[in-house]
Amino acid sequence: MxxxxxxxxxxxxxxxxxxxxxxxxEKGHRPVGTxxxxxxxxxxxxxxxxxxxxxGWASRLLAGSAIKGRVTGIDISDEMIRIARESSMxxxxxxxxxxxxxxxxxxxxxxxxxxxxxSLYYYRDIPRALAEIHRVLKPGGVFVAxxxxxxxxxxxHQWIDTLNVPVELLSTDDYxxxxxDAGFTNIRDERLIDPTPIPENYTGSSFKSxxxxxxxxxxxxxMISGER
Numbered sequence: 001m002x003x004x005x006x007x008x009x010x011x012x013x014x015x016x017x018x019x020x021x022x023x024x025x026e027k028g029h030r031p032v033g034t035x036x037x038x039x040x041x042x043x044x045x046x047x048x049x050x051x052x053x054x055x056g057w058a059s060r061l062l063a064g065s066a067i068k069g070r071v072t073g074i075d076i077s078d079e080m081i082r083i084a085r086e087s088s089m090x091x092x093x094x095x096x097x098x099x100x101x102x103x104x105x106x107x108x109x110x111x112x113x114x115x116x117x118x119s120l121y122y123y124r125d126i127p128r129a130l131a132e133i134h135r136v137l138k139p140g141g142v143f144v145a146x147x148x149x150x151x152x153x154x155x156x157h158q159w160i161d162t163l164n165v166p167v168e169l170l171s172t173d174d175y176x177x178x179x180x181d182a183g184f185t186n187i188r189d190e191r192l193i194d195p196t197p198i199p200e201n202y203t204g205s206s207f208k209s210x211x212x213x214x215x216x217x218x219x220x221x222x223m224i225s226g227e228r
Contacts, residue, residue, distance in 0.1 A: 005124040005166070006076060006100055012165050013077035017055070025054055025118075028206075029146075031194045032221045033058050033117045036146050037065070039190075039223070042113055044068040049111045051101050051133060052076075052119025056084030056094070062115060063094045069112075074099040101129040109138045116145040120175075121168045130182035137228040143184065144225040146192065148216070150175070155216035158208060175224050184226025191220035 037058065042048060042065035050059040053073030063071045073096045075081050084096045099105050101116075102125050114133050123129045133143050149156045151171035160167060170178075172189050179187045194217055198210070207213040 006102075008165050009076045009122060010078070013054075013075070014079040017077055017079035017083055023055070029117055030057060030061075031196050032146060032192045032223075034061065035192045036117070036144055036223050037061055037115065039225075040065075040113055040115065040142060040144050042066050046112045047110065048072070049074070049104075049106070049114040049133070049136065051114060051116040051129075052122070053084055053096065054080050054117075054119075056080075056088050056096060058115060058117050059084065059094050059096070060088055060091055062113075063091050066093070069093065070095070072097065072106075072111075074101070074104065076100055102132060104132045104136050106136045108135055110136050112138055112141050114141070114143040116143075118146060118148060120145050120147050121149050121170065122165065123168070124166070126168060126170075126178055127181060130178055130184070134183045134228055139228055141228040142225060143179075143228070144223065145175075146221050146223045147175075148221050150222045153216060153219040153222070155207060155212045155219065158212065159206070172222060172224070175222070179224060179226040182226075184228065186227045187224065188226075189222060189224045192223050193217070193220045 044067050046066040046069040048062045048066050048071045050073040053059050053075050056073050059071045059073040071094045078098045081096045081098045088094045101123055176187050202210045
């Protein structure tokens with residue numbers, strides 16, 4: 001086992017990709033991710049960065065709005081990026097790069113919008129990642145992030161012991177302060193609720209019980225946004 005946090009993440013998410021988890025993550029995250037992306041109001045000419053894009057489903061969703069612009073997805077996992085590229089062949093204005101959020105391979109002011117779905121709490125240096133996202137956004141640009149694992153959603157705390165990589169457990173106020181420290185303004189937070197009915201015979205592996213899953217769904221996902 002490597003002591004390099006970036007390499008730990010790459011190895012773990014490569015394993016997820018090989019196990020086919022990209023598809024299950026899309027299924028689980030898309031109902032809330034779609035709500036967040038709708039709130040971004042991405043114009044046709046937008047230049048969008050999808051941070052921690054995984055299999056690329058959100059990049060493709062964003063591309064449906066940025067029809068005259070471009071969407072770039074980045075992920076630490078080269079296997080996820082391979083899957084994203086293969087799944088996005090019919091989207092000529094979408095591209096993907098293997099990269100760390102803490103060291104984005106882009107110029108200053110390159111994007112009008114940035115999006116992150118369920119990736120912020122995996123970063124070992126969240127302040128640096130937020131500073132990088134702020135750097136590559138144009139003045140007036142918008143960053144929207146969604147996380148399920150946060151302090152106020154107690155049911156998700158059980159994930160910490162089951163994940164093979166360290167994560168950050170932060171509160172809504174913690175995230176707001178981090179956004180402010182990175183230079184973002186007009187910080188807003190909102191809880192997004194997944195409207196998908198819970199099957200009566202729920203047997204998912206993410207929670208110890210159906211009751212925990214119901215508690216998680218009631219708390220909702222935390223969406224936090226800021227402007228450059």
